[in-house]
Amino acid sequence: MDLNRSAQLFERAQAVLPGGVSRNTIFKSPHPTYVSHGKGCYVTDINGVKRIDFANNMASLIHGHAQPNVTQAIIEQVQKGTAFTLATELEIEFAELLCQRVPSFEKIRFVNSGTEAVMAMIKTARAFTQKSKIAKVEGAYHGSYDYAEVSQTASPATWGDEHQPHSVAVARGTPDNALNDVIVIPYNDVDKALHILNQHKETLAGILIDPISHRVGMIPATPEFIDALYQWSRDNQALLLFDEVITFRTSLAGAQAKYNVKPDLTAIGKMIGGGFPVGAFAGRSDVMQVLDPSQSPLLLPHSGTFSANPVTMVAGLTAMRLFDQPTVDKLNQLGDFARVQLTDTIKKVGIKACVTGAGSMFRLHFKAQAPQHYRHAYTNTLQTQATKYLLNYLFDNGIMMINTGSAMLSTPMGKKEINYLVEQVTSGLTLVKDQFPALKV
């Protein structure tokens, strides 16, 4: 195999794809790496290099690649047809499984991505409450809907006073109305958040929160914070909206199982598609009724050409049946093992770093202390460069991670893969310490 094959493909790609890529996630300097195939928790690139996959297509492959039962189910469905202008029994079966697992899911609707799920959830909240604004946590990533992405990339130059964070646009040309209709609150700070919410009592349709937001630092939301948001939403005729597109993997009923209160609506996606594009939003029957086409007037008309297509449904259903309680427990224990081992190695190497996360996910930060919110988790130039250096080192030594320094475990993994990861992180951190002396403890 020509060693420059990826470089050659990238040259071709640049002629037809902006920046040579279809999604920024895989962009890498000097060029992306092109894949040959994946099996279980391993991926082989077109040069024949095999790596352990801790990225799992951005947390979407809970069983890794080409899981045999999922693959078989997909093949059988593909032979029967992939999409119809008719309903399927599969969508009912999958809806039943998810609604049985999660107490807050009374009704569910399937869509095609996490972005679409969050967008439709917000529109449902607006249609139900007849109010237009939403509140969201500074720095949280919820996909690319104009409203959901506000302040996702806020920086020290733009984020303003922490008591009153600015609503910062991600993309040039974002309508001012979108910015005005999104209220930004700090994470896990009850007093500051309530103070801000109280200024918008009359107009807030809902509060959107990812309970272990990846970009905010991958720190679980405190029960006090969730309780306070829930109570505020009860007192002010607003809805509590959970984004569990990633965190759904942390238990059979998602991260919400850990709290005393239930969200009114939840968006999910990623792993529930069994490797196929998916999203869904679910929650209270009375709220979801705004989508019911038999109602007149219909408050929220909602469709999608490929929503609940049978290939995604059968892949997701098969994958979620395999994701049973013993499997969740085993995977979460592996997550605990990884966090303990990595924390230990950080101490031994003597570098300003830490590990956050929960369940089967973790994130490495070049911070002496675990960040408590987005402004803490925000990386300065040194920390950004150190993260890049470490991730490149790991990539060159057989490990793929997400470019924030995060990792998502999959069920084919065991201690062998974690031990290898820890070994490589140890040598990588030792090099980082030499390259970036300011990070020495």
Ligand SMILES: Cc1ncc(COP(=O)(O)O)c(C=O)c1O
């Ligand atoms: C918490 C969260 N919400 C929403 C999304 C958007 O999902 P998708 O990429 O499927 O549109 C993501 C994707 O990373 C996510 O992490």
